[in-house]
Amino acid sequence: xxxxxxxxxxxxxxxxxxxxxxxxxxxxxxxxxxxxxxxxxxxxxxxxxxxxxxxxxxxxxxxxxxxxxxxxxxxxxxxxxxxxxxxxxxxxxxxxxxxxxxxxxxxxxxxxxxxxxxxxxxxxxxxxxxxxxxxxxxxxxxxxxxxxxxxxxxxxxxxxxxxxxxxxxxxxxxxxxxxxxxxxxxxxxxxxxxxxxxxxxxxxxxxxxxxxxxxxxxxxxxxxxxxxxxxxxxxxxxxxxxxxxxxxxxxxxxxxxxxxxxxxxxxxxxxxxxxxxxxxxxxxxxxxxxxxxxxxxxxxxxxxxxxxxxxxxxxxxxxxxxxxxxxxxxxxxxxxxxxxxxxxxxxxxxxxxxxxxxxxxxxxxxxxxxxxxxxxxxxx
Ligand SMILES: [Ca+2]
Numbered sequence: 541x542x543x544x545x546x547x548x549x550x551x552x553x554x555x556x557x558x559x560x561x562x563x564x565x566x567x568x569x570x571x572x573x574x575x576x577x578x579x580x581x582x583x584x585x586x587x588x589x590x591x592x593x594x595x596x597x598x599x600x601x602x603x604x605x606x607x608x609x610x611x612x613x614x615x616x617x618x619x620x621x622x623x624x625x626x627x628x629x630x631x632x633x634x635x636x637x638x639x640x641x642x643x644x645x646x647x648x649x650x651x652x653x654x655x656x657x658x659x660x661x662x663x664x665x666x667x668x669x670x671x672x673x674x675x676x677x678x679x680x681x682x683x684x685x686x687x688x689x690x691x692x693x694x695x696x697x698x699x700x701x702x703x704x705x706x707x708x709x710x711x712x713x714x715x716x717x718x719x720x721x722x723x724x725x726x727x728x729x730x731x732x733x734x735x736x737x738x739x740x741x742x743x744x745x746x747x748x749x750x751x752x753x754x755x756x757x758x759x760x761x762x763x764x765x766x767x768x769x770x771x772x773x774x775x776x777x778x779x780x781x782x783x784x785x786x787x788x789x790x791x792x793x794x795x796x797x798x799x800x801x802x803x804x805x806x807x808x809x810x811x812x813x814x815x816x817x818x819x820x821x822x823x824x825x826x827x828x829x830x831x832x833x834x835x836x837x838x839x840x841x842x843x844x845x846x847x848x849x850x851x852x853x854x855x856x857x858x859x860x861x862x863x864x865x866x867x868x869x870x871x872x873x874x875x876x877x878x879x880x881x882x883x884x885x886x887x888x889x890x891x892x893x894x895x896x897x898x899x900x901x902x903x904x905x906x907x908x909x910x911x912x913x914x915x916x917x918x919x920x
């Protein structure tokens with residue numbers, strides 16, 4: 541087994557994978573991110589099995605595979621067995637086909653601690669498509685802002701499980717995915733004997749013509765929700781197969797709030813929001829037993845304790861906050877993103893959103909992979 545470093549040793553993902561052997565680990569180095577260009581998209585394991593593709597950070601926000609709308613992030617199609625973890629996969633495009641972010645066909649994939657966002661498919665599975673006797677296990681993933689059916693009526697804005705395939709979705713948030721026109725299953729769709737078992741996960745705020753959150757096409761297709769939170773208003777769930785919901789699942793608004801790394805933290809009075817999300821302590825087991833006690837759903841980055849919270853857990857910042865005093869008046873909350881080539885982000889952020897909470901200066905350095913968080917105190 542060889543660890544192949546992408547950045548310092550290999551110039552790009554395709555070159556590293558082309559050199560690889562079964563059982564290797566391929567590590568994208570955060571100092572060299574984002575990973576863009578033609579050799580960092582449509583990444584294929586080339587028939588390798590039992591390989592790990594990961595990053596050198598425990599925060600998937602630190603290392604982005606950015607397909608720049610010119611191809612998919614990963615294409616896994618040759619009976620491969622692959623683990624992908626601690627990575628963000630963004631701006632993937634199926635370019636006339638399925639699976640904009642990750643395309644899995646006749647292969648087995650494990651995705652851990654990951655983000656798939658802002659990907660598109662012309663047909664099925666905007667974020668991820670798993671099909672043709674394939675299997676996927678998703679753990680602690682955030683799948684948001686993806687889109688299927690760019691031109692025709694197809695299935696699965698975020699996720700599509702298709703043609704004799706299975707998926708396990710644990711501790712994930714599937715939100716804000718959509719269809720452009722007449723699509724089915726904004727969050728997740730099962731079609732052609734697609735079977736999904738989901739635990740500790742959120743399906744909320746997705747849009748589609750039918751089955752906005754969940755779409756189960758016909759008899760052979762099935763989806764099980766256990767300790768999940770999902771929207772169940774009119775048009776949210778289309779079921780023409782088997783839809784099983786345990787008593788522990790809930791249908792109340794998860795109350796997403798925006799924090800340092802994104803828009804899918806959970807509201808919590810202990811972190812100065814106005815109310816507690818119903819997803820707090822509503823999962824199936826302890827946070828420790830699931831390995832999520834080093835991760836957080838809170839905007840103040842305090843890690844999860846006791847019973848696991850439902851949904852995706854962010855990584856806490858890698859540096860401790862320090863206090864500073866500024867002689868200034870803050871007139872608004874504002875985010876400024878540096879122009880390409882992106883090297884960082886400077887954010888002035890109020891952790892309650894209504895100006896009544898604490899205000900922070902966040903400096904995110906993408907080159908070094910660190911976030912510095914400084915509490916701002918107004919001095920008169
Ligand atoms: Ca908890």
